[in-house]
Amino acid sequence: MATLLTRVKGKLFIPSRRKSVHALDGAYASLLHGRGLDFEDLRRYEHGDDIRDIDWRATARLSTLLVKRSRATRMHTILFAVDTGRRMAALAPDETAKKEIAIMAVGALGLLSLRHGDDVTVLYGDAADVRRTPPRRSEGALEHALRAIDAACTPASAASDRNELLRTIARTVQRRMIVVVITDEEPITEEHEAALRRLRVQHDVLWITVRDADPVLDRRSRAERRDVDSGWGVPAFLHGDASVVAELAATRAAEDRRRDELLNGLEISHATVSTHDDVVPALITMLHRRAVNVGAR
Template sequence: MASLLTPVKGKLFIDSTRKSTHALDGAYASLLRGHSLDFDDLRAYEYGDQIRDIDWKATARLGSPVVRRSLATRMHTVLFAVDTGLAMTALAHDEKPKKDLAILSVGVLGLLALRHGDDFCLVSGDSAGVRRREIGRSEAALEHTLRTIDRAVDAASAPSDRDALLSYIARTIARRMIVIVITDDAPVTDETERLLRRLRVQHDVLWITLRDAEPVLESRPSGAGAKARRDVATRWAVPEFLQGDPELAAELHAADAADVAHTEALLRRLEITHVPLAEQDEAVGALLRMLDARSHVRHG
């Protein structure tokens, strides 16, 4: 089987030369705050925070508990939480396999983790079950991780279950990690919000949304026998006569925009940095912007 990591390195190299390798490294290095002697900022106390982290002077001054945060100096573990259910077998917005966009995301961020001496691990699955891959510390381990995702999506037969992934992490992983959720653009649920509120106290959570292809196109595909668009979960095919219907396309766009706005508002409220990925060609730059945004987050 051809290496999955080699094309990832190619895309990372191209984007690094356009911008700066130092920019990539710098954004990643600022990603996680931890315990050290270097003060970073203050934020409101939340259930689950350590009592030792409370800044008593600031608490007395403000009238409510606040905790002191410091820049991390220790080695981190990046945990990739990847949906490998049926939803990941669909096409992304650029009409290429969504699976490939997930592999690119894990590959780029995994390479940056290795460059900084950090570990990584994988939690993946669907409604049939969640699996965890052991911690990796090498490019060979990252290659195996990418192949695990590739094989799992190819063999997917059960619906995606994002909440099952989040619940597994909340129940089984106590040590603080950088948790990067890679999922599709299905609407978030009340259970998702509950789990994220729990996770963000213990972990540094980032969210990557892989955008679906348009189910109905604004213009009818050219050429006879264009491949039908089909729902991957139900196998229901979108009738060909609906393609090119501008009113229906606009209605679907409006519904999608409402779902996106709801997800964005929830993640912003929970102070979880989020990036939507629509196409492979822009993915590395978007991931860099996500890391930059996270490194500049300040919690009041």
């Protein structure tokens, strides 16, 4: 049986996506801005490398674009805070469970963290319980964490509780970390915002939103759509109703704008993903935007 990491690698390392892998690998450096680096050697520039790493003297001398590779003198810990409440067991736009896309995001960034010599820890939970895997630097530990996320998130799980996830980080994590919050489109409340402001004082915070499937389809269908919290089903006759579809799209766009404005105001890098294939491009965009913003500060 294929492991969860094998599925992640299948999305990262197939030949047609090799440029994306290089871009994501290069963009990862933006997470580590500010750590001490010792010069190690030179290599050819690859798409996605930070232009600040280009060695212009060596490039001019050898007529080949070269970047400096460095060795970190201080490792980081990447903490993934994953919502595993029952909402994350509901459908994403690609008709898979939202938790599957969350696992892909944790797996992709987790693998990159390991390749760069950083520790990975996963904090996950719902309104009933929050757990955390110990910081580790191995694929075996990352696979264990992904399986823990998968097992914890089911339609029978307790309700999602972002506040408890964020409070647990503030209460139990003393050392500075890079915190990646992975949750769904549920609006960010004033309480969430206050918790994020507190976390930003000590940690570097990123936010990944996993899209919900459209509750009403833009075509006539007998497909069942049922809310995992209330159990309420969407009447089939609403599918294909242009006015209902337009109203829901407008509501989602307004919520997207509010979330973007709030996270931008807090200087929290963020991305939105809808499908497995969205994950790598969305992470590349987020990390490159983060590199630009950090460079401008």
